Amino acid sequence: MAPKPSHTPAASPAAPHPVEVELKLLVLGLPPDEARQRIARSPSLARRRALRRWLVNRYFDTPDQQLRQHRCALRLRQTLDAPPGDGAAGPWKQTLKTAGLAQGGLSQRGEWETDVPDGQLQRAALQGTAWETLDPADQWFERLQPSFETRCERTTWRVRRRDGSVVEVAFDAGVAKASGRMDAFAELELELIQGDPAALFDLARELAARVPCLPSSRSKAERAQALADGTLHGVTKAARLLPRDGETPWALAQRAMADMLEQFTRNLEALWHADAPELVHQARVGWRRWRSMEKLLRPWWPWPIDHAPLRPLLQALGEQRNLDVARTETLPAWADAWPGAASEWQAAIDRLAQACQAQRRAVRAQLATPATGLGLLQLAEALWRMGAGGQGFGRQAARQRLQRWHRQLHRLLDSAEHGAIDLASLHEARLLAKRLRYGSEALAGAMSRKRQRQASRWAGEATDWQTRIGQARDAWQAAACLQSTGAAERLVYFLRGVGASLDRQAQAMAQQRE
Known part of the structure; x- marks a missing residue:
C-alpha cells in the first residue's frame, strides 16, 4: 500500500x-x-x-x-x-x-x-x-x-x-x-x-x-x-509543431528534428515487442523526415554523420515494408481483378505472411546489434550539437531552400522533350516530393502567413505526387515479393502489369498537368 x-x-x-x-x-x-x-x-x-x-x-x-x-x-x-x-x-x-x-x-x-x-x-x-x-x-x-x-x-x-x-x-x-x-x-x-x-x-x-x-x-x-x-508499444506518429514566441527558424528546425528522431526510435523500440505493420511504416517515415531535414539544412550543418552503421537496419525495414504493403494493401486491392483461382491468390498471401514473420525476425536481429545503437547515438549527438549552430539560417534561407526543391520537382516533371517523361524521372520526382513535403511541414511555422500558405500548397502538391507514383511502385514491389516467395509466375506477371499500367497513368498526368 x-x-x-x-x-x-x-x-x-x-x-x-x-x-x-x-x-x-x-x-x-x-x-x-x-x-x-x-x-x-x-x-x-x-x-x-x-x-x-x-x-x-x-x-x-x-x-x-x-x-x-x-x-x-x-x-x-x-x-x-x-x-x-x-x-x-x-x-x-x-x-x-x-x-x-x-x-x-x-x-x-x-x-x-x-x-x-x-x-x-x-x-x-x-x-x-x-x-x-x-x-x-x-x-x-x-x-x-x-x-x-x-x-x-x-x-x-x-x-x-x-x-x-x-x-x-x-x-x-x-x-x-x-x-x-x-x-x-x-x-x-x-x-x-x-x-x-x-x-x-x-x-x-x-x-x-x-x-x-x-x-x-x-x-x-x-x-x-x-x-x-x-x-x-503503440505507434508514434509525427507531432504537429506550433511555433513558439520568439523562436528562430533554426530552433524550430531542431525541435522538428527531435520529433523526427523520436518518431524513428520509439517505433523501433515498439517493433522489438509488437508486429503491427504501421510500426515499420512510421519508423521509416521518421527516418525519411530526418534525412529530408538533414539535406535541407546541409549548408548550415557542420557535423558529418556516417549513416553506414544504420544501413543494414534500414534495408531490413525497407524489405519488411515491401512485404507488409504487398500482403495488407496491394494484393487485397487487386484481388477482385485477378482472373485466376481464388485459392491461388490466397496461397500467395499465405506465403507473404510467412515471409513477413521471417523478415520481422531479421529486423529485430539488426536492432540487437551494437552497430545500430552506435548509429543512432550519432543522430542524438548531432541533434544536441544543433544548439550551437544555425548561424545565417533564417526565414528567407528556409523559404529559398524549399523553393529550390519545388523548382526541381517541376523541372523533373517537365524534363523530357515534347511532354514525355521517363520512369526514372518519375521515381526521382517521388523522392523529391517526399523531401519537399517533410521540409515544408517542418518549417511552415517559421514563415509568414503568406509563406505558410505557399508551403502548405507545396506540401499538398508533393503529397499528391508521392501518392500517385507510390501506387505504381507498390505494385512493382508486390510482384518482386511474390517472385521471391515462390508464388505462381502468372501472379507475378499480373502484378507487373498493374505496375506498368499505373506508371503510364502517372506519366500521362505529368504530361497533362498545368
Whole structure:
C-alpha cells in the first residue's frame, strides 16, 4: 500500500535550482546479468567500484493527472541493500522533476530531491521548488494519489575523466507496474555530475559498442504511464509543431528534428515487442523526415554523420515494408481483378505472411546489434550539437531552400522533350516530393502567413505526387515479393502489369498537368 500524503516537515531542505542532465539508452536483446557484465568490462568502468542497490519508485498524481499534463513527476523512492520483500528496509527520498528539454535520449530538466524519513509525501519538502509555481494554493497536493510503481536493481559506477568531467553510469533492470499490467525494462542512464554533455556521448559510445541499445528520451514515469494507458508499444506518429514566441527558424528546425528522431526510435523500440505493420511504416517515415531535414539544412550543418552503421537496419525495414504493403494493401486491392483461382491468390498471401514473420525476425536481429545503437547515438549527438549552430539560417534561407526543391520537382516533371517523361524521372520526382513535403511541414511555422500558405500548397502538391507514383511502385514491389516467395509466375506477371499500367497513368498526368 502506498503511503498517504503527509505534512510532516522534511528532514533536509530541497536544493534551490538543480538541473539534471542525463542520457538514457534502452538495452535490447540481452539478459540483464549478461548486459551488466558486458557493461562492467568496458574500459572506463572495469577498474571502478560498482555499487549495487534495489530501488522502489512510487509515482503520484491527481485523479485528473495535473502533473502529467504539465510534464512533471513526483515520486517516493526507497533504496535497499537487498531485493524488496522479506522485511527489507531502507531510506526514502521524495523527488520532484519538472518539464525540460528531452531530445534524442538526452534530457535536461529540473530536479529537487529531499530525504523523507517516514516514506510519506511531505509538502514541506516542496518548499523552494517549482511546486510553488505549479500548485501555489496546494489544490493538487491534497488530491495526490499513487499512480504506478517501478522496481529495479541498479548498478552504478562513478567515472572521472581526464577533462575533469564526472559521469554517473547506472544500469537499471526491473519492471514497471500500472493498472494491473507489468513490463520489464533494462536501461542505461548516464548522468552528468560535472562537465560538458559531450562527456555523456563519449562514454555512451564506449558502452554502446558492447551492448545493443536505443537512445530513449522517455523517463520511467512516462514509460509506466504509457503502460497504464495501454500505449507503451503503440505507434508514434509525427507531432504537429506550433511555433513558439520568439523562436528562430533554426530552433524550430531542431525541435522538428527531435520529433523526427523520436518518431524513428520509439517505433523501433515498439517493433522489438509488437508486429503491427504501421510500426515499420512510421519508423521509416521518421527516418525519411530526418534525412529530408538533414539535406535541407546541409549548408548550415557542420557535423558529418556516417549513416553506414544504420544501413543494414534500414534495408531490413525497407524489405519488411515491401512485404507488409504487398500482403495488407496491394494484393487485397487487386484481388477482385485477378482472373485466376481464388485459392491461388490466397496461397500467395499465405506465403507473404510467412515471409513477413521471417523478415520481422531479421529486423529485430539488426536492432540487437551494437552497430545500430552506435548509429543512432550519432543522430542524438548531432541533434544536441544543433544548439550551437544555425548561424545565417533564417526565414528567407528556409523559404529559398524549399523553393529550390519545388523548382526541381517541376523541372523533373517537365524534363523530357515534347511532354514525355521517363520512369526514372518519375521515381526521382517521388523522392523529391517526399523531401519537399517533410521540409515544408517542418518549417511552415517559421514563415509568414503568406509563406505558410505557399508551403502548405507545396506540401499538398508533393503529397499528391508521392501518392500517385507510390501506387505504381507498390505494385512493382508486390510482384518482386511474390517472385521471391515462390508464388505462381502468372501472379507475378499480373502484378507487373498493374505496375506498368499505373506508371503510364502517372506519366500521362505529368504530361497533362498545368
